[in-house]
Amino acid sequence: MNFRSPIKHCRECGTAVVYRLPDDGDTRERAVCPACHTVHYENPLNVVGTVPVWGEQVLLCKRNIEPRKGKWTLPAGFMELGETTAEGAARETDEEAGAQIQMLDLFTVMNVVRVGQVHLYYRATLLSDRFNPGYETQEARLYHEADIPWDELAFRTVRETLLCFFADRRRGRFELHTLDIG
Amino acid sequence: MNFRSPIKHCRECGTAVVYRLPDDGDTRERAVCPACHTVHYENPLNVVGTVPVWGEQVLLCKRNIEPRKGKWTLPAGFMELGETTAEGAARETDEEAGAQIQMLDLFTVMNVVRVGQVHLYYRATLLSDRFNPGYETQEARLYHEADIPWDELAFRTVRETLLCFFADRRRGRFELHTLDIG
Numbered sequence: 001m002n003f004r005s006p007i008k009h010c011r012e013c014g015t016a017v018v019y020r021l022p023d024d025g026d027t028r029e030r031a032v033c034p035a036c037h038t039v040h041y042e043n044p045l046n047v048v049g050t051v052p053v054w055g056e057q058v059l060l061c062k063r064n065i066e067p068r069k070g071k072w073t074l075p076a077g078f079m080e081l082g083e084t085t086a087e088g089a090a091r092e093t094d095e096e097a098g099a100q101i102q103m104l105d106l107f108t109v110m111n112v113v114r115v116g117q118v119h120l121y122y123r124a125t126l127l128s129d130r131f132n133p134g135y136e137t138q139e140a141r142l143y144h145e146a147d148i149p150w151d152e153l154a155f156r157t158v159r160e161t162l163l164c165f166f167a168d169r170r171r172g173r174f175e176l177h178t179l180d181i182g
Numbered sequence: 183m184n185f186r187s188p189i190k191h192c193r194e195c196g197t198a199v200v201y202r203l204p205d206d207g208d209t210r211e212r213a214v215c216p217a218c219h220t221v222h223y224e225n226p227l228n229v230v231g232t233v234p235v236w237g238e239q240v241l242l243c244k245r246n247i248e249p250r251k252g253k254w255t256l257p258a259g260f261m262e263l264g265e266t267t268a269e270g271a272a273r274e275t276d277e278e279a280g281a282q283i284q285m286l287d288l289f290t291v292m293n294v295v296r297v298g299q300v301h302l303y304y305r306a307t308l309l310s311d312r313f314n315p316g317y318e319t320q321e322a323r324l325y326h327e328a329d330i331p332w333d334e335l336a337f338r339t340v341r342e343t344l345l346c347f348f349a350d351r352r353r354g355r356f357e358l359h360t361l362d363i364g
Contacts (some may be wrong), residue, residue, distance in 0.1 A: 007193045014196035044261050079226050084293035084362050106360050109268035135207055169190050176358045178288050180266050
């Protein structure tokens with residue numbers, strides 16, 4: 001998808017909106033309500049996830065939902081109101097893999113401008129190799145670097161995060177990586 | 183404010199929504215349209231900004247708009263669709279201060295859960311000490327550390343970012359700081 005579909009009706013009063021420059025000096029067209037004058041803002045969304053590590057292995061989840069059903073991903077999903085980025089990443093790891101983790105540092109911050117998203121991944125240490133995947137996941141399993149299904153990964157940000165992870169591990173030092181993905 | 187006000191009407195068809203658990207296994211109440219079944223998601227927003235540096239001095243802007251009109255801030259604002267976090271930070275620096283900068287590394291990532299925001303600040307080098315503030319700014323000026331108006335700063339995230347900046351500068355090494363603000 002390219003962004004979300006346009007807003008058609010006012011969230012306050014239900015009147016059909018028009019896209020135009022607001023009257024407050026704003027330089028971008030917004031969905032403005034001609035009846036109650038509510039201005040609707042649409043902004044990028046954060047996707048938060050983890051790189052869960054068990055010894056030499058990394059946990060991947062086989063997706064059971066679209067998009068990319070059947071492809072492999074790191075546990076991740078949309079950040080919710082009422083939680084921090086790290087709390088959201090831990091929640092998604094629990095929901096998608098049923099994995100027990102200790103959260104470590106923020107590891108990748110990636111802009112995916114085409115879809116209006118910022119992806120933030122944290123490194124995490126698995127506290128157990130027993131998983132309990134939720135309905136969004138067909139299978140959760142550990143992969144050694146040599147066995148990572150590179151051609152069957154769900155998202156470019158998962159690939160980039162894994163590449164950064166293995167490169168840093170070889171160097172013996174983890175640091176934050178910021179990337180822009182076309 | 184605490185988050186945004188609740189959604190009252192469906193963005194697709196204008197019908198009054200109800201907050202309930204959607205039928206897709208989601209575990210959070212969302213604004214769901216009883217007529218066309220659209221589920222409305224509300225998520226945290228990113229605020230992006232810079233720490234613009236000129237020699238020993240840092241650029242601050244005196245706000246000309248609410249909230250915190252008359253208080254001092256680093257240039258920052260809501261990230262927009264169609265831009266990266268760094269592009270948004272540079273745009274805000276241009277809009278609020280009319281400052282010419284070279285962007286440096288991502289410096290702070292701060293969760294402000296109470297208002298549903300993530301603030302991301304980049305360090306930046308000013309290319310000139312001539313500024314051209316927009317309508318959102320009463321005054322843009324350079325401050326030495328000793329002169330920073332700590333009691334007149336607009337936002338806690340500005341204070342924390344400045345504290346991290348001066349501490350790292352004293353140490354002679356800048357690194358990413360992640361903070362959660364109550």
